[in-house]
Amino acid sequence: MIEYKAELKKILLLTEFDHLEAQINSITQFIIEKDLASFFVDSIYLKSVLRLVIDEHWLQSQKSSEIHFERFIKKFFNAELKPLLFLHSFFLSSNIEGMQTAVKAISQIEKLILNCIKSKTSEFQKTFLQISLQMMSELYELEHQLNSAENIDEGKAKLSLYRSFDVLDEIFELEYQLNEVPSILQKERLFEGAGVGVQSSYATTLLALRYLNLSKGSRFIDLGSGYGRIGLVVGLMRPDIQFTGYEFVESRVDIANKASAHLHLDQHVHFVTQDLASADFKIPAADTYYIFDSFTDASYAIIMEQLQAMSLHRRITIATKGNAKLWMNNKYWSAPQEFSDSNLCFFRSTARPSAE
Ligand SMILES: C[S@@+](CC[C@H](N)C(=O)[O-])C[C@H]1O[C@@H](n2cnc3c(N)ncnc32)[C@H](O)[C@@H]1O
Structure with missing residues (x-):
């Protein structure tokens, strides 16, 4: 024993x-x-x-x-x-x-x-x-x-x-310095003061990873990656996956990148400061996207338009948590695979890709 x-x-x-x-x-x-x-x-x-x-x-x-x-x-x-x-x-x-x-x-x-x-x-x-x-x-x-x-x-x-x-956050040193968000950024749903509740739990993240069946070597993007929990967990459990998290708030990106470097994940797990709704940004191609209640309505419209266009020529899966599912138009996406206990849904692109 x-x-x-x-x-x-x-x-x-x-x-x-x-x-x-x-x-x-x-x-x-x-x-x-x-x-x-x-x-x-x-x-x-x-x-x-x-x-x-x-x-x-x-x-x-x-x-x-x-x-x-x-x-x-x-x-x-x-x-x-x-x-x-x-x-x-x-x-x-x-x-x-x-x-x-x-x-x-x-x-x-x-x-x-x-x-x-x-x-x-x-x-x-x-x-x-x-x-x-x-x-x-x-x-x-x-x-x-x-x-x-x-x-x-x-x-x-x-x-x-x-x-x-959630105590695992202490090992990753994910400190939720939410009050540092400058007020100019409040036009986005940045969840000031909401603390740990605005990150996907380890339960949701691991459930998603178990059921997404990510193909070996595929690309995974977290749209609005916060403090990086999703990427750090994906990085540790799936060293073969190329992960990128895009996040508006620079201090969150810094915390996530520091944890990634500390755990020697930085060859395949990257966090980038980016306003995803910015006119000069194009969401890169990936196989899986994760969205947890991140955006204002105006930002959702811009981001969804890009994902829909991409779905026409690429097989992609979108994992949504919370209300993000309300933005999934069934013209482009399959009926959701739902996990009600985590408020998690998977949507797959329905169009037959002309080129992959
Ligand atoms: C609810 S958190 C989710 C964090 C992480 N994806 C998770 O599930 O644990 C949403 C994040 O999206 C970010 N966000 C909101 N609008 C954004 C935008 N236009 N561009 C990039 N990130 C944005 C917020 O700052 C916040 O950190």
């Missing part, structure tokens, strides 16, 4: 955490990337599952005064707890109070692991991130399946991983 699993079980049974930092440091001191990634992802996933179990227990206690705890827990082992089978004995021997204490312990573990990762070399961080993203992708897929229409049981608590892994 990998050391962190045994240690995590011990930590979950603690009632006070005076020595937690020393314990975590001793586990992580000589740990390899793969084990640190598993420790990190398992811990964060565990926190979400514990919250789910606590919520569901509360819901059931409103309907019935007697809950058979073992039976109650065992149901989760057929679904949400499958990836955490090594914690079987903890869950069966614990109770709701113990789980509430465990949530606090994990919040501290999360911070300590982050500090550990930040102190490692960029090569270590890169491998750590690649493995973590792969594991996260599997967990999001599990969540996607469990919460899909046919499996959902109304009135039951639902697993929610949507923002659970």
